[in-house]
Amino acid sequence: MSGETNGSSGSENISERLDFSLEGLDQGASLLSTATPAATSVADPQTPAYINKQYSTDYVPEKAGFAHLGEPQELVRKLDQVGYQCLPHLAIQVSLLLNTPTAKIRTLLLEGPSGCGKSFMAKSLAKISGAELMCLSCYKDMPLDALIESQSQFAIASAMAGEKIEAEKLMNLGILSRAFLKSQKGPVILLIDELDKPDSAIDTFFLGPIQDARIWLESRGPIDANPENLLIMFTKNFNRKLDEALLRRCHPILMTYLDSTLERKILSPHCDPRLVANLVGVADRMRNSGGSYQFERPPAPEELLTAGLYVSKLLEWGITDFAYVGKCVWPIIAKSEHDRAVMEHMMRYHPDFMDPLVMDSRNAKIDEIHARLGRIVLHEIIADPDASRREAAWTDLDYN
Known part of the structure; x- marks a missing residue:
């Protein structure tokens, strides 16, 4: 695209340039119908598995964890290396949250219009901190009990068939419980995307866990989170107001384009x-x-x-x-x-x-x-x- 070339002002018939030959298509279909069936493909063990670049990166943090992300200028530099262009004010707010000692779970609330980079920020923070990213996309009328734990239909069916099943295996841990459990061994970012799509009942599920860094379950003993290893990130648009008690537990950031x-x-x-x-x-x-x-x-x-x-x-x-x-x-x-x-x-x-x-x-x-x-x-x-x-x-x- 170096230099200028002569362009049309609208008189050129684009359909002529994009015309397809029906005869050619018929011939192609005929060739396909008479072609010898290909052998069933077998995965080549030498071919590396596909890697989703949205959740992986060549960036290797010197030390895993949120405490090593540094001051705002360093945070901006690291985010830039994984493709996220961070505004200075946003970097300062995130750095304040991550570098201030606390006994409760650090929680970010990112509010802004669709497409301003809320979810991408969570993915980028996970890359530069070496944290495991766990995501929950909220939707209207979603079942809330599954956030903590839910019945394992497979285990229940096995028990009904006469198998001996431990009580704990009758219940599956929800994403919130799993994030707490995994934080005991390493850094975790739990992304709760579009929190304002369900009704306000979902807000109350996070109050105790954020404040106490502990989840109480019916099927087993409580699960404690390591506050230094867990960052919860809520995203929302402008669909509804959040519960006042949840807002008090969050660090809110209004994001713009x-x-x-x-x-x-x-x-x-x-x-x-x-x-x-x-x-x-x-x-x-x-x-x-x-x-x-x-x-x-x-x-x-x-x-x-x-x-x-x-x-x-x-x-x-x-x-x-x-x-x-x-x-x-x-x-x-x-x-x-x-x-x-x-x-x-x-x-x-x-x-x-x-x-x-x-x-x-x-x-x-x-x-x-x-x-x-x-x-x-x-x-x-x-x-x-x-x-x-x-x-x-x-x-x-x-x-x-």
């Missing part, structure tokens, strides 16, 4: 610098529009990266039509019906996006509106063949 500087840092290793600047500029406009252009959910860095990778792939395929590129980017950065409507309104009527060649924005076709976004995204990457005409039109309108 990253600023443009950190967004550029995230996108730069993957996209052309000019494309990064263009996409971040669009996101900045959406975040700061206000007034008549109030977006519910401006794009998060992950969505900007997706848009950047999509545009890069379109250019690699030779698709440079402004309208088509804008059409592809549109649903990535404005996902809700409300935000898509606001985006269209802004592209049609905001003075910064007016097109002197199409002065009747109210009745302009949607392809032309998509093209306006495409020209912004591809600014200084793909040359606008109508640039001189637009400049002359602005001059005629005495626009300054």
